Amino acid sequence: MGLVDTEGLILKSYSLAEADKIVVLLTQNEGLVRGVAKGAKRLKSKFGGGLEPFSIVQISYFQKEERELVSIRQIDLLKSYFDNASQPRFLQKFSYLVELLVEFAPPHDPNERLYRMTKVCLETAAENPDSLESIALYFELWILRLGGYLPNWNNCNNCKRELEQNENSGLQINFHLVCNNCQKSRNNWIISPEQRQIFITAQKVSPTKFVEFTKNYQKGVKEVSIILRRIISNILGKETVGEKILTASSKL
Ligand SMILES: [Zn+2]
Secondary structure (H helix, E strand, C coil): CEEEEEEEEEEEEEECCCCCEEEEEEECCCEEEEEEECCCCCCCCCCCCCCCCCCEEEEEEEECCCCCEEEEEEEEEEECCHHHHCCHHHHHHHHHHHHHHHHHCCECCCCHHHHHHHHHHHHHHHHCHHHHHHHHHHHHHHHHHHCCCCCCCCECCCCCCECCCCCCEEECCCCCEECCCCCCCCCCEEECHHHHHHHHHCCCCCHHHHHHHHHHCHHHHHHHHHHHHHHHHHHHCCCCCCHHHHHHCCCC
C-alpha cells in the first residue's frame, strides 16, 4: 500500500513503549486506522498537540500489507477540540460515541459518509454544548443506518401500510413497528407519533437542524435513544450499552 495521505479524526491514543504512542483514528479515505507514533511521548515530539483526542488532522503514514498497525510519519493539526474535550460532559459523551465507532467501523474499510457524519456531529456539539443528548441520538441512529441496521419506522412491518403522522404504533421485538390494526398484543411498547417523528427527522436533516428540531422534545430524545441503545446492544451482543459500561469494557 505504501504511503497514505488523508484527513482524519483522532479518536484516542495510548502509550506503547517508553517514548511511543498508539493512535486510533477515523480517516476520511481509509476508515479506521491504528498507528504507531514513534517518539510521541517525548517533550519535543514532531507530532506536537496533533494527537489529542477529537483533533482533526492531516496525516501521512506508511502501511505494510498484512499489517494492521501503520507507521505514522506526520500529523498536522487542522482543528483542535481541546477546550470542548476538557469539559467532563462533552468528554464522557464523545468517549462513548468513539467506542461505538470503534465497535462498528471495521479497520481499513473506507466510509466517507461515516467520516463526514462524525465530523459534523463533533462540530455541532462544540457549537451547541447543551444539545449533547440530541447529537448522541443522531450519531447512534446514523451509525446504525450506515451499517444497514436501522429499522424502517415509516411503515407497518405487518401490513406494510404507511403509518400516519398522528398514529401510535407498537414496537416489535425486532424493533420494527406495527400499526394499531396489526397489533396482536396490547402489551407492546407503544411508540408515540412524537418519538417516531424524532426518529424519522434525524434521517432527513443535518445535526444542526436536528438540534433545533429537538429543542422542545427532550423527553422524546431520551426515549428514542433508549431504543437505539437496545438495538446497538443486540447487535454487539452486550447486555447494556451505556456511556460508563461501554467505556469500561472497551477493548483496545
Ligand atoms: Zn399494519
